Amino acid sequence: MEFKKNKICSYIKRCVLFSLTIFFIHACNLDIWQPKINPQSQIIGSISSDTTTFNYALNESNHKIFDLIYQGLVRDNPITGEIESALAEYWQVSEDKKQIIFTLRKGLKWSDGESLTVEDVVFTYNEIYLNKEIPTSYRDSLRIGETQSLPTVKKIGEFQVEFSISEPFAPFLSNVDLPILPSHALQGSVRTKDSEGKLQFLYTWGTNTPPAKLIVNGPYLLESYIPGTQFIFRRNPYYWKKDKQGNHLPYIERIICAIIESKDTALLKFRSGELDYINVSPEYFSLLKHEEKRGKFTIYNSEIRYSVTFMSFNLNQGRRGEKPLVEPKKSRWFNNVKFRQAIAYAIDRKTIINNVYRGLGQQLNSQIPVQSPYYLSLEKAGSKVYEYNPKQAKKLLLEAKFKYNNEGQLLDIDNNAVRFTLLTNASDITQQAMAAQIKQYLSQIGIQLDFQPIVLNALINQVTNSLEWEAMLLSFNSSNEPNDDVSFWSPEQSFHLFNKKPQLDQPHLEGREVADWEKKIGQLYIQGARELNRDKRREIYAEVQQIIQEYLPAIFLVNPYSMLAVRNRFDRIQYSALEGIFWNIDELKIKKDLTGKVSIESGLSSH
Template identity: 60%
Template sequence: MKIFSKIFLSIKHFWLPIILALITVLTVTACNPANFKSAAAQVPQLVRSILSDPQTFNFPLNQDASTTGLLLLLYEGLITENYQTGKVEPALAESWQFSDDKLKIVFTLREGLKWSDGQPLTVDDVVFTYNDIYFNKAIPTDVRDVLRIGESGKLPSVKKIDERRVEFIVPEPFAPFLRSATGYPILPAHTLEKSVKTKDQEGKPIFLSQWGVDTPPDQIIVNGPYKLERYDTSQRVVFRRNPYYWRKGSKGEPQPYIERIVWQIVESTDTSLLQFRSGGLDTVGVSPDYFSLLKLQEKQGNFKIYNGGPATSTSFVWFNLNKGKRNGKPLVNPVKSRWFNNLQFRQAVAYAIDRQTIINNTFRGLGTTQNSPISVQSPYYLSPKEGLKVYDYNLKKSKELLLKAGFKYNDKNQLVDAEGNRVRFTLLTNAGNKIREAMGSQIKQDLSKIGIQVDFTPIAWNTFTDKISNSLDWEASLMGLTGGLEPNDGANVWNPEGGLHMFNQKPQPGQQPIQGWEVAPWEAQIGQLYIKGARELDEAKRKEIYAETQRITQENLPFIYLVNPLSLSAVRNRFEGIRFSALGGAFWNIHEIKVTD
């Protein structure tokens, strides 16, 4: 290192850009997943990227939506969704039948199902997964929030009928019964049952520490198309085809066809782009700032950019509305908490964000303004044409709302509250996501026009999620969630006690208690409407219920929705069988995709 330093310092200044460029190329090449191939193992593989390390390989404990797709390579449930048609299809269960009153559903498992260690997968595993894990209050899982039924929050009962049939019973009509309740991954009783029953020194199931990222891959027993082969921290997660996976091709050949999948951990979307262009990645999400460049290179690079229309993801700014205290200390500075909990303040912020400029500049026109938590693909989506309130850019209206709420401007044109406190807060997002970083910078600039100082601070993903869901030590954030067809899949966001009720989070099992936690009337109303919507079997009435939830969310703005980008991905032409959709992306049907070279 000393020798290199002397040489480097003696080089003339005009060589510096060349040296830096060379270092960049060497760094990208060294991290290039294309180099992750041994001479003895040239097998059909797919190489893609993810922004951060997984937090766990234990699906029920995972709270990171960005790694859900990775985990679903390992696990499968009774049913699945066809993301091209939107219909429910058989998975581990070959068939199902509802009772006449719609309160019972009996699933029949396929014959000969096995776990990745060769052990039989049986009805006992299904009963164990639901009764001992998903329904276990000692296990903090977001899955349970979606499965709660009615005002009482009762869970379905699950019981074994015989060696191949299992029965689910709900206490009252539950419209999303099939789609929401029975697609969650089934877990192996023979491997995990002991960890659920055994308690640690604090009286918690040791299941909570099972299948972490430090677990040897061969100890993680799965039923999906792939099993974990290796995990190199901050480098890659490697999956190998599960030889006991149940699916077969048209000629009886085992599926999936792709032998190995490598998820390269790349903490910058810019680096992912470099790796894709150099041939190291087989697919990359096409963000708007990359679109023009990649479009010109489609033929030369032997890839295709797929466009699925508006993405199912949401993006939003939200404030910490939690009025509670921990150990006598307010989670949010009381002065700022009063701002955030002022409806006119939130509405003023919404009017001050120039979403069209964000679309034009950050998204290069490849997006639309977003106004609802429900995906546009959903039959329950309420459009602005149908009466949904929108917050188009209007600085005059924004300032009027602030003045009406008791705020005022000082002689420096800075916004202050009635007590003279300067309106200033920190806006967090996850570092490495260039689109979000650009959006945050734009929002900072927009809000400065109404006298608000925003300290925009991108931080590491794991630190960010810990603040949002655990320590609750934050003021405002910029993030997004993934949507879908069924509104009840978002019940854990809108149930005041849900694990993703981020704007006013109640402590989850195992977290420190909060004193003085309050639920606003509109907040409770949304939660009640989600219960009512899940109970209603008449589709027209159900649509109106969810329309009302969207009206309330847009009036009260727990989330200030921003932009809905187009769903764009670039995929190498050597993959056959791609059925791209905004709901599932390029590889939702991974079992039937083939490598052609």
């Protein structure tokens, strides 16, 4: 199941989706779980990687556990596409579009029973998200316009908080969906420094924190956690939401989530009835579709997935001391636009769709999903779409001063053989299959590709912290709003992976250069966010898409269809290609049979 990535990690907040494009994906041995509550009032699923922190502000991988335990002032409804109230009951926007006043719901509480107030909102934004001493990537989603100014946040009433911005900013309302954090639990750590002058907050709520000490406001709270093995969530008794009859939500008491990387293991567990749902990979679709009736589950599918799968080169020419991030000869290759275009022409994406995705996908030509009102059909616009053409690839390489030896091996102008390493997510067999195909295609134009699958958290660390990598193959979640991805495309923001500047807590970098086309993309994203007229915004983002396709900082590959298999024992499922089927998890129910008993349709009843 897919969840919307927080606005700023859209390319990791939505990557690195990276491959975390469902809510729970994989499973492990369920015998270690011994639920003490009604085993029928629970969901059992899994996830592909462990978290590195329980501190939301420091979370870099947009881990899906946070969608269960936290809420913000507002949320996006993936069915209607509208912004809905969450902790804020309603809001008012000033005539000049520079102030938004949110009015909180009355009676809000934290999971420990303490009141959730306007002071918590002001604390969360002013002392955490807007605090320059805290290296949080979410701050970038709050930057406004060319000056990159940040909002001011202040209390104006017992239940009212005002956000003021320097200029009209079209996506600002949807960007204040960031989780509100508890001031009574975290304020001390934000205002206290250690002997090295660093805030204690940077070490607060790590993975060694007892679950009972984590204070949350979402529909569930963390009951237990075994590193590398599992999360168990139980419903938050102080969650604010009620149904029309006045019953407290959520209905389902517990969520059990195993941590496991293997999709094959997940498939076995689902088929044996030990999992309540599973992401349907293309290679599993025919098998599961054949078993759908007998297994008492339904495969939900919609449009293509709100995700972007791409290949990218490290264009960062910077160095730390005397050590360059990328070997100089390879950096020269990667920063040659004709080299990148040649790679794009050399990859047969249609064959990848047929071989890797079993025909269950579409060719991808843009960072903006086709469902978005800002999507541009590049074919119709006459822009490059890089159809498979190895002859054109070789032609471009020769124009870029590369050459071939007698064995057909590609050499650069200094007679260096062209060879580089492509990083992929070790837990994603589809990505690995795609990488193997790309390796084959590049060999046909004389390039030796070494693809290296590594654990997702290690991959994220390498491309965001060490910055020492050559090429990567990744997937990330996307959304209808282009500005959700501004952190990836703006050269001065924190998630500009293909030419990333270090964050404040990272070693200094010398020699980083930003190309004119990079600057232009960043400027257009500023203009697009500033423009309130949708037609004019569409023109701006059309230009962005054309520039990206020309200079190829990311080579877009394939977008698969969104599919999820779910046991038939759940009621009130509403499927969304944007966020899957569990986006309304607080409203889901377990079905009852004609006798009024809870329906049991999986092998979980024995636990």
